Amino acid sequence: METPIATDTLPxxxxxxxxxxxxxxxxxxxxxxxxxxxxxLFAVYLSYRGGAAEWPPAETEVxxxxxxxxxxxxxxxxxxxxxxxxxxxxNDIPGLRKWFGIxxxxxxxxxxxxxxxxxxxxxxxxTNVFSNxxxxxxxxxxxxxxLGVCLILGVVWRSQRDGHYSSHKHTGVEMxxxxxxxxxxxxxILFALIYILTLF
Amino acid sequence: xxxxxxxQPGHSEHPEAWKWYDYFTFNVDxxxxxxxxxxxxxxxxxxxxxxxxxxxxxxxxxDPDFVDPAVxxxxxxxxxxxxxxxxxxxxxxGGFGNYFLPLMVGARDMAFPKLNALAFWLNPMAIVLLLxxxxxxxxxxGWTSYPPLSEITAPMAQSFWILALIAVGSSSIMGALNFMVxxxxxKVPSMKWSQVPLFCWAIISASIIALVATPPLTIGLLMLxxxxxxxxxxxxxxxxxxxxxxxxxxxxxxxxxVYLMVLPVFGIISEVIPIHARKPxxxxxxxxxxxxxxxxxxxxxxxxxxxxxxxxxxxxMFFTISTLIVAVPTGVKIFSWVAxxxxxxxxxxxxMLFAIGLVSMFVFxxxxxVTLAAVPFDLHVHDSYYIVGHFHYVLFGGSxxxxxxxxxxxxxxxxxxxxxxxxxxIHFVMTFFGTHLTFLPMHNLGLSGMPRRIAMYDPQFTNLxxxxxxGAYLLAISIIPFYYNVINSWIRGEKAGDxxxxxxxxxxxTASPPIIENWESLPVVTYGPYEYGHNILDQIxxxxxxxxxxxxxxx
Numbered sequence: 001m002e003t004p005i006a007t008d009t010l011p012x013x014x015x016x017x018x019x020x021x022x023x024x025x026x027x028x029x030x031x032x033x034x035x036x037x038x039x040x041l042f043a044v045y046l047s048y049r050g051g052a053a054e055w056p057p058a059e060t061e062v063x064x065x066x067x068x069x070x071x072x073x074x075x076x077x078x079x080x081x082x083x084x085x086x087x088x089x090x091n092d093i094p095g096l097r098k099w100f101g102i103x104x105x106x107x108x109x110x111x112x113x114x115x116x117x118x119x120x121x122x123x124x125x126x127t128n129v130f131s132n133x134x135x136x137x138x139x140x141x142x143x144x145x146x147l148g149v150c151l152i153l154g155v156v157w158r159s160q161r162d163g164h165y166s167s168h169k170h171t172g173v174e175m176x177x178x179x180x181x182x183x184x185x186x187x188x189i190l191f192a193l194i195y196i197l198t199l200f
Numbered sequence: 201x202x203x204x205x206x207x208q209p210g211h212s213e214h215p216e217a218w219k220w221y222d223y224f225t226f227n228v229d230x231x232x233x234x235x236x237x238x239x240x241x242x243x244x245x246x247x248x249x250x251x252x253x254x255x256x257x258x259x260x261x262x263d264p265d266f267v268d269p270a271v272x273x274x275x276x277x278x279x280x281x282x283x284x285x286x287x288x289x290x291x292x293x294g295g296f297g298n299y300f301l302p303l304m305v306g307a308r309d310m311a312f313p314k315l316n317a318l319a320f321w322l323n324p325m326a327i328v329l330l331l332x333x334x335x336x337x338x339x340x341x342g343w344t345s346y347p348p349l350s351e352i353t354a355p356m357a358q359s360f361w362i363l364a365l366i367a368v369g370s371s372s373i374m375g376a377l378n379f380m381v382x383x384x385x386x387k388v389p390s391m392k393w394s395q396v397p398l399f400c401w402a403i404i405s406a407s408i409i410a411l412v413a414t415p416p417l418t419i420g421l422l423m424l425x426x427x428x429x430x431x432x433x434x435x436x437x438x439x440x441x442x443x444x445x446x447x448x449x450x451x452x453x454x455x456x457x458v459y460l461m462v463l464p465v466f467g468i469i470s471e472v473i474p475i476h477a478r479k480p481x482x483x484x485x486x487x488x489x490x491x492x493x494x495x496x497x498x499x500x501x502x503x504x505x506x507x508x509x510x511x512x513x514x515x516x517m518f519f520t521i522s523t524l525i526v527a528v529p530t531g532v533k534i535f536s537w538v539a540x541x542x543x544x545x546x547x548x549x550x551x552m553l554f555a556i557g558l559v560s561m562f563v564f565x566x567x568x569x570v571t572l573a574a575v576p577f578d579l580h581v582h583d584s585y586y587i588v589g590h591f592h593y594v595l596f597g598g599s600x601x602x603x604x605x606x607x608x609x610x611x612x613x614x615x616x617x618x619x620x621x622x623x624x625x626i627h628f629v630m631t632f633f634g635t636h637l638t639f640l641p642m643h644n645l646g647l648s649g650m651p652r653r654i655a656m657y658d659p660q661f662t663n664l665x666x667x668x669x670x671g672a673y674l675l676a677i678s679i680i681p682f683y684y685n686v687i688n689s690w691i692r693g694e695k696a697g698d699x700x701x702x703x704x705x706x707x708x709x710t711a712s713p714p715i716i717e718n719w720e721s722l723p724v725v726t727y728g729p730y731e732y733g734h735n736i737l738d739q740i741x742x743x744x745x746x747x748x749x750x751x752x753x754x755x
Contacts, residue, residue, distance in 0.1 A: 022311050022385035029377045029411065037415035040449060044419070044434075047445060126431035129440040136426065 027175050031182050034144075038186050041140065042193060045133045056130040056198055060123050064195055070113045071191050074145075077106035078184045081152070085177050091167040093159055100156045100173075103180065107149040114142050134194060141183070141190055148183050151176045226321065228313035231714060233320050234299025235614065238607075240323060241291035242683075248282035249676060251275045256638075256672035259665050264655040272655040273340035273353075278330065280343030281361070284457065285368045288599045290323060292464035293410075294375060296606050297403045299614065301379055303707035304397045306388025306725070308717045311381035319374035326367040333360035342653060344454070347424060347435035347446050355428045362425045369414045369421075369453075372460075376407035376414075388706075391725040397705045398481065401488040402467025405495035406460050412499060413456040420449030444509055451502035459498040461595060462562075463491055465602025466533055469555040472609045473537050474730045475703045476552035477544030481730040483536040490529035497526050507575050508582045516575050523573035530566055534559060549701075550624030554605035557632050561597025565590060568643065583653070586646025592639040604631070607686070612700045616712040617693030623685040630678035637671030702741070705729035 049055045056062060081103040087095030118135075125135045155176045158164045165173055223236055254275050258266040267275065302310055310316045333339055339361035341350035350358050383404055387396070423434040424446065433439030435446050466487075474481040481487065503511055503519040511519075537559055546552065568590040572578050581587065604627075611619050641664040646652075650661045657665070699708040707714075709723050 022381055025385055026311060026377055026381045029380050030373075033373050033377070033411045033415050036412055037419055040416035040419040040452075043416075044423070044445060044449070047442065048440075051442065052440070125426075126433070129433055132426070132432040132434055136423070136432070 021171075023171050024175060024178070027178055031179070034182070035186070038140075038189075041133075041137050042189065045137065045193060048129050048133060052129070056134075057128050060121075060127055060131050060134070062134070062195055062198055063117060063121065064199075066113055066117050067191060067195050070110050070117075071187065073106055073113070074110050074184055074187050077103050077110075078181055080106065081177050081180050085170070085173055088159075088165050088170045088173045089167050093165065096165065096173065097156050097159055100152050100159075100176075104149050104152045104156070107145055107152070107180075111142060111145055111149070114138065137190060137194065141186060144183050144186070148176075148180050151179055226317050228309075228317050229716070230298050230302050230310045230313065230316060231614075231718075233316055234295050234297075236320055237290045237294035237298060237323075238296075241287050241295060244282050244286040244327070245291075246679075248279050248287055249679070251279035251282070253672055253676050255279060256669040258655055259657070260669040262657050262659040262662050262665075267655075269655050270337060270340060270354075273342075273653075274334070274338030274357075276653060277339045277342055277345075277361075281330070281339075281365070283595075284343065284461065285365065286323065286327065288461045288595065288603070289368075289372065289457075291603050292461065292468070292599060292606075293372070293379075293403065293406055294320065294323075296399075296468060296603075296610070297375070297379060297406075297464060300610065300707055301400055301403050302382060302386070303710070303714060303718055304400055304705055304729075305383055305386070306391060306706050306719075306723055307382055307386035308719075308722075310378045311386055312378050315374050316378050319371045319378070322367045322371035322374075326364040326371075329360045329364035329367065333357040333364070336360075344450060345424070346450075347427065347443050348437075350424065351428050351435065359425060359428055362421045362428075365421055366418055369418050372410045373414050376410035379403050379407045380411070388722055388725060390723075391706075394484070395725055395728045396488075397729045398470035398484065398487050398491075399464070399467035401491045402463045402465075402470070405491040406463040408492075408495050409456045409460050409463075409498065413453040413460075416449050417453030420446055420453075423449075444506070447506050447509055448502070451505045452499075455502040455505060456495075456498045458591075458594070459494055461599045462602075463494065465558070465599050465606075466491065468602050468606040468609070469537065469558055470533075471703075471705065472551050472555040472605050473540050474732065475609070475701050476549055476555070477541050477546045478732050479540055479544040480732050481536065482539035482542075483532070484728075484730065486532050487536050490532040493529040494526060497522060497529070501526060504573060504578070507578045520573050520575055524570065527566060527570050530562075534563060534566075549608065550619070550621055550628055551605050551608035553625065553628045554601050554608060554631075557628065558598060558601040558605065561593055561601060561635065565593030565597055568593065581646050583651055584646035585642045585650045585652055588652050589639045589642030589646060592642070593635075596639065597635055601631070604628075604682070609701070610707075611686070611689070612696030613707060613712050613714070615690050615693070616696050617689050618696045618700065619689045619693065620685050623681045627678060627682045627685065630674060630681070634671050634675035634678050638668050638675060639671070641665075641667045641671075703729075704731060 080099055084096045084099030084103065087093075087099060123131050125131060155165075155173055158172065163169075223232060223239070227233065227236075254267060255272070258264065258272055260266075264272065298310065298316065302308070334357070336357035337354050339345065339350075339357045340353045341358060345358065345361070383396070383400055423432070426432040427435050427441075433441045435441045435443050437443060470481060470487055501519055501523045503515055504523045507516055507519075537555075541556075568586070572581070572587070572590060608619055608624055611617070645661055645664050645668075648661070650657055696712050698710070698712050700712075701708070704727070706723055706725065706729070710719050
């Protein structure tokens, strides 16, 4: 007799283990909500800019050179981290550690540059609406860079363990890379919006 | 039926709760988390309800004579906050969603069990933050917390309120992410997309809303927090800020949050109605798509809360039309349910009564909602009791009725015990009349000009207000049979069996309550969840009869 709902035959692992991409899918869903958070910040910034007579106000001019160097650094780190991902696909764990280490270092230098920029700007968070937005947006992005550096260092730390990553098992490496690219893309938009567009 | 614990590689960290105190630990099993959410929500329902009773007691007379006006404002603010963020959303999405979405699609757990537990434990954290805010008198600027009011009154309490809301928001994003990954990636392969239960579609639509709309709210709240504590001037007009901007950020979340609260409940009654009417659901696809349509259109209507905030005419036009359009998919659902009931073999169980009650209440609340979409009418009744009446019809008559319906429907699955039907019916009758008595006069009050959020009003409104207060007391008493019923039945109720309603969706194929990891071996789906009357039911019944006969023979 045909049973309506048979409860047999499927292997029990027909869950998470059979779908290695479910973590990446989760990450993309997370990044969707993250990008909306930045999207809201961008919208806020644009609405203030649209309503202001002078933007940025005279007492809060932005410095361009250091952020430009920082941008170059962050964009090139996206290529470096990709080398790490390629290394793990070739089972080259020392290579993974090297490239990821360099990426983390570049991220840290970026953060240092941001702190240096903050200290030399001559105006603070509460000076005017422009400085409110400026510090809030760059600071919020800086927090994400910090989180990215921690993620990457986490991957480096885990790769020490025997067999934690291999050419067949590298979802964690890939996820760190995707997250780092995301942080990078957000920075490019932010740089264009806050720094480049103030020139015009 | 013998229940064997299943030990699988990689799943050793799934302790099922056996003792009551296991529910107070960081447990990663989705069923435990579901019950944690539900119990927490029902505790906070009492707290929010007590606040509502205090508010109504204050309003029984025209003078402020029961509580201090500052306390009244704090009660009003926290009643709204608790009912929305710690009762309806955690119960409907967190509770039922966590418990039943994996069970309905044949998954062993949620995709990210630890993230799931973390998402739950952010809620108690938010509760602690809200409690701390009462050291400074509690947030008093209403649940919308518009600046500049929220930046002036009780700023310290307001800061803690903001932190609590950010915690709840993060929890909701984590939960939403988990639901989406679970449904898309862990659905049992034999289940076609056209066989996914409608409750899951509703949860997914709500998850999309949570993922898209919560981040802007978080940014808005963060900016408010910075304004209060770090001297920024995002929302300070005297320093170049813009108060309307906050309203945009706030309503971009808080309007869709309405759908966050009703979509899961629509899902629940899309399960309850066909099962208790013994009929295939009418328009499966229409209901599934309408959930997604509500989710999509719902994201583009938020400005209708701001018609009186100096919104330009073209914007009013756009948002009037989009608001009216939301009524279309909602109407599709209502008609589908009514068509399902048509000629059905209806069993008037408590779950069914609450589902039918929901339909009638929601139609009423929906119609007053449509009237509010029209700008001239909205200008007239803005911030009056008409609004209060409208959204309580939708949220109490909609969401709360739906949660009750879900409890009556799924309690046997969650606990293995049946609820007492007689008490359930008493509960329904009291709730139904209580709701009308409380919220119907509010429409009249609003049309004749009584503003909302006030402790003192013109004496001409006294009579209708006293009716509302009597209704609120009736509602307060109505939960006594319910809570007694749940606790009593949980301890010494009649045994339920695996499938007391003879339902066809997957969650009823496992034991009641489900075993660890839900099934000993995963089910294979051979037909849809609502195919009643397609001979399958006869088969199941014949089988059950044969089993009973066998058991008798064995005796």
